[in-house]
Amino acid sequence: MSIPSAVPEPEAQKEPTRSSRHAPDEARREIVRAAVCFLAANSFRDLTVGELMAQTTLSRPAFYQYYRDLHDLLLSMFAEIEAGMRELANPWIEGEGEPIAALRASLRGVIESVAQHGTVIRAVYEAAPFDERLEAAWSGFMERWDDAVAARIEAHQREGLIRPLDARRTASALNAMDAAVLIAQFGRHPQGDPDAVLDAQHAIWVAALYGRVPARLDPVNR
Amino acid sequence: MSIPSAVPEPEAQKEPTRSSRHAPDEARREIVRAAVCFLAANSFRDLTVGELMAQTTLSRPAFYQYYRDLHDLLLSMFAEIEAGMRELANPWIEGEGEPIAALRASLRGVIESVAQHGTVIRAVYEAAPFDERLEAAWSGFMERWDDAVAARIEAHQREGLIRPLDARRTASALNAMDAAVLIAQFGRHPQGDPDAVLDAQHAIWVAALYGRVPARLDPVNR
DNA sequence: TTGACTTCTGACGTCGTGTCAGTAGCTTCT
DNA sequence: AGAAGCTACTGACACGACGTCAGAAGTCAA
Numbered sequence: 001m002s003i004p005s006a007v008p009e010p011e012a013q014k015e016p017t018r019s020s021r022h023a024p025d026e027a028r029r030e031i032v033r034a035a036v037c038f039l040a041a042n043s044f045r046d047l048t049v050g051e052l053m054a055q056t057t058l059s060r061p062a063f064y065q066y067y068r069d070l071h072d073l074l075l076s077m078f079a080e081i082e083a084g085m086r087e088l089a090n091p092w093i094e095g096e097g098e099p100i101a102a103l104r105a106s107l108r109g110v111i112e113s114v115a116q117h118g119t120v121i122r123a124v125y126e127a128a129p130f131d132e133r134l135e136a137a138w139s140g141f142m143e144r145w146d147d148a149v150a151a152r153i154e155a156h157q158r159e160g161l162i163r164p165l166d167a168r169r170t171a172s173a174l175n176a177m178d179a180a181v182l183i184a185q186f187g188r189h190p191q192g193d194p195d196a197v198l199d200a201q202h203a204i205w206v207a208a209l210y211g212r213v214p215a216r217l218d219p220v221n222r
Numbered sequence: 223m224s225i226p227s228a229v230p231e232p233e234a235q236k237e238p239t240r241s242s243r244h245a246p247d248e249a250r251r252e253i254v255r256a257a258v259c260f261l262a263a264n265s266f267r268d269l270t271v272g273e274l275m276a277q278t279t280l281s282r283p284a285f286y287q288y289y290r291d292l293h294d295l296l297l298s299m300f301a302e303i304e305a306g307m308r309e310l311a312n313p314w315i316e317g318e319g320e321p322i323a324a325l326r327a328s329l330r331g332v333i334e335s336v337a338q339h340g341t342v343i344r345a346v347y348e349a350a351p352f353d354e355r356l357e358a359a360w361s362g363f364m365e366r367w368d369d370a371v372a373a374r375i376e377a378h379q380r381e382g383l384i385r386p387l388d389a390r391r392t393a394s395a396l397n398a399m400d401a402a403v404l405i406a407q408f409g410r411h412p413q414g415d416p417d418a419v420l421d422a423q424h425a426i427w428v429a430a431l432y433g434r435v436p437a438r439l440d441p442v443n444r
Numbered sequence: 445t446t447g448a449c450t451t452c453t454g455a456c457g458t459c460g461t462g463t464c465a466g467t468a469g470c471t472t473c474t
Numbered sequence: 475a476g477a478a479g480c481t482a483c484t485g486a487c488a489c490g491a492c493g494t495c496a497g498a499a500g501t502c503a504a
Binding site (some may be wrong): 049061065068069 | 459460462464
């Protein structure tokens with residue numbers, strides 16, 4: 001199953017006349033499609049099982065055949081998205097080529113991915129505090145980013161490219177910043193301008209990691 | 223009315239025997255006290271009106287005499303907190319004294335404030351997506367920070383202290399970072415280490431604003 | 445003591461949830 | 475073809491939390 005990036009056609013001529021039966025995966029796809037469609041236009045707070053299944057050839061209780069609850073649905077949609085996203089960040093994470101250009105490429109990849117699945121990611125982000133499993137998924141997601149970024153920072157510190165700083169905290173802060181900014185910019189329609197966001201985020205990452213603070217002015221690291 | 227910073231005593235010998243009446247403000251205070259107490263130990267998702275009022279000499283419906291709903295309660299608690307917080311950020315925002323030291327002082331102030339009211343702020347942050355008025359309050363809160371920080375950045379750019387960069391986007395990103403980090407660190411017990419957080423955040427702010435990126439390496443601003 | 449006023453509560457209707465016993469539609473076997 | 479079996483599906487239900495309201499309970503002034 002895959003999360004369609006664009007909003008699917010609302011109802012492109014269902015040929016199976018209502019109340020004929022589906023293969024299980026077909027039904028799942030239909031539910032996910034309806035959810036993506038809904039979240040493109042509304043926020044998670046307005047989503048109910050009834051509302052969702054009304055956009056479907058199935059009845060409300062059928063939802064519970066496939067998902068435990070709405071959070072569970074989000075969970076499975078999110079898992080799909082995460083995989084694709086992580087690959088796009090490879091260049092800098094894996095330390096390929098010139099660092100600052102690689103960082104830019106990785107950020108661009110992440111931004112693209114969020115621009116594509118932003119509304120679903122926003123829903124996950126917002127709903128996470130209200131469901132333990134979703135919360136675990138989200139913090140796992142962020143922690144994996146933190147691990148990867150911290151590892152890269154430490155590697156570059158060993159090479160003398162990055163000055164001594166708390167790698168873990170810095171990684172975590174920069175990732176949290178990206179998450180908040182990208183969700184704000186691409187989590188609902190109309191979305192922001194990817195290029196402008198890329199420039200701004202890249203500038204901050206570069207400054208925070210590779211920039212030199214004038215020693216005369218820096219009360220902490222002098 | 224003021225939000226007590228420490229968790230109040232759970233029930234310090236109520237002398238008015240249950241079901242005697244209160245002055246309105248006294249009842250409000252009691253409800254707020256119960257809420258602060260609850261949020262110190264649990265997250266907002268587990269808070270219900272019934273649960274809350276059970277920690278009180280009043281009955282569940284009495285809640286609705288004072289607040290429209292739980293979000294409304296948070297709203298009024300948050301308003302209290304915001305005022306105090308903003309003052310503590312004055313040094314850098316107002317441009318007093320040496321910038322990097324002032325920035326540190328301001329950050330310290332904000333961190334102190336979040337350390338004090340973190341659990342309530344976290345509740346607001348988490349609940350905001352589920353209530354329009356709360357959402358408006360939170361984005362208003364963040365926008366006021368963005369305005370203030372962007373204005374300071376622009377002022378310092380005019381003085382040549384900060385290089386050309388998108389003031390608004392940078393301000394917004396740094397504020398979003400602070401919000402996420404501080405809520406994560408101080409939004410629940412046990413809280414993180416304020417000094418370590420201050421160092422890390424300050425380093426990023428300084429680098430992003432006052433740091434010089436080696437021109438040779440910077441593909442964006444060269 | 446009475447009356448006026450305010451605070452407060454028991455009881456109610458509503459909405460969304462999650463479940464379950466039972467139906468309906470496919471598939472397989474004889 | 476017809477029966478048996480399986481699985482996807484549904485109508486109807488019980489539950490929990492919400493928000494409201496008519497009226498009780500407490501307080502104060504005269």
